[in-house]
Amino acid sequence: MPTLATLLTFLAALLVLEITPGPDMMLVIARGIGQGRRIAFLTVVGMVFLAGLVQVGLLVLGVTSLLQAYPSGLVALQWAGALYMLYLGARMIWASFGSHKSKRLSITRISDRKALRDGAINSLTNPKSLLFMFAFLPQFVDPSVGPVWLQLLVLGSIQKLAGIVSLGSVAMASGTVGQWLTRWPSLLAWQERFTGLIMVGLGIRLLVSGGSVHRH
Numbered sequence: 001m002p003t004l005a006t007l008l009t010f011l012a013a014l015l016v017l018e019i020t021p022g023p024d025m026m027l028v029i030a031r032g033i034g035q036g037r038r039i040a041f042l043t044v045v046g047m048v049f050l051a052g053l054v055q056v057g058l059l060v061l062g063v064t065s066l067l068q069a070y071p072s073g074l075v076a077l078q079w080a081g082a083l084y085m086l087y088l089g090a091r092m093i094w095a096s097f098g099s100h101k102s103k104r105l106s107i108t109r110i111s112d113r114k115a116l117r118d119g120a121i122n123s124l125t126n127p128k129s130l131l132f133m134f135a136f137l138p139q140f141v142d143p144s145v146g147p148v149w150l151q152l153l154v155l156g157s158i159q160k161l162a163g164i165v166s167l168g169s170v171a172m173a174s175g176t177v178g179q180w181l182t183r184w185p186s187l188l189a190w191q192e193r194f195t196g197l198i199m200v201g202l203g204i205r206l207l208v209s210g211g212s213v214h215r216h
Helices: 004-019 023-035 037-060 063-069 071-096 112-124 127-140 148-181 185-208
Strands: none
Touching: 004 127, 004 148, 023 037, 023 071, 023 112, 023 127, 023 148, 023 185, 037 112, 037 127, 037 148, 071 112, 071 185, 127 148
16 A cells, blocks of 8 residues: 555645646536536546546556557557547537527537546546556555555556546536526537637647657
């Protein structure tokens, strides 16, 4: 098990990660405003539990060492995440331009399964989360205080579960804003375009910086 001092330092670093806007947070905001609290929270569940199960499992199985030996693997994941952000952002912008034909914003409702799936895919290709888990997190492991796999399991699980608090709060808040915006469909349409543009911008930024595997 990690020592108390190590755990506190890790939690401080994790706090900075969680409050910094990134692809996961942007998707949750978009889902909350455009689809409501339920879909936004299900998106978070996909990010935390579905993606978390895969990510923590890979971390414990030693993918950290593999990615450190072959940095191009992390770059490939970063580019995949960038392309996914571009796709989501472009789709959001496109959908917003058809909303003026009705009094209420005509957004295609997504299913619970799709919300879970999109959340999982977004997290699995989110370079910010991946870099923290596979490049930064192992620095808090001390082989002298216990089994390495157990420390990785504990720290990795803490990182993913922290998303329930941070991203869950974002989901609830954005869902409330979305309910308010439905009274003014034109404002909601512009919000969709603005969020879509930010997601496209993030995707372009990730593509441009795709060769920097040490970017946080």
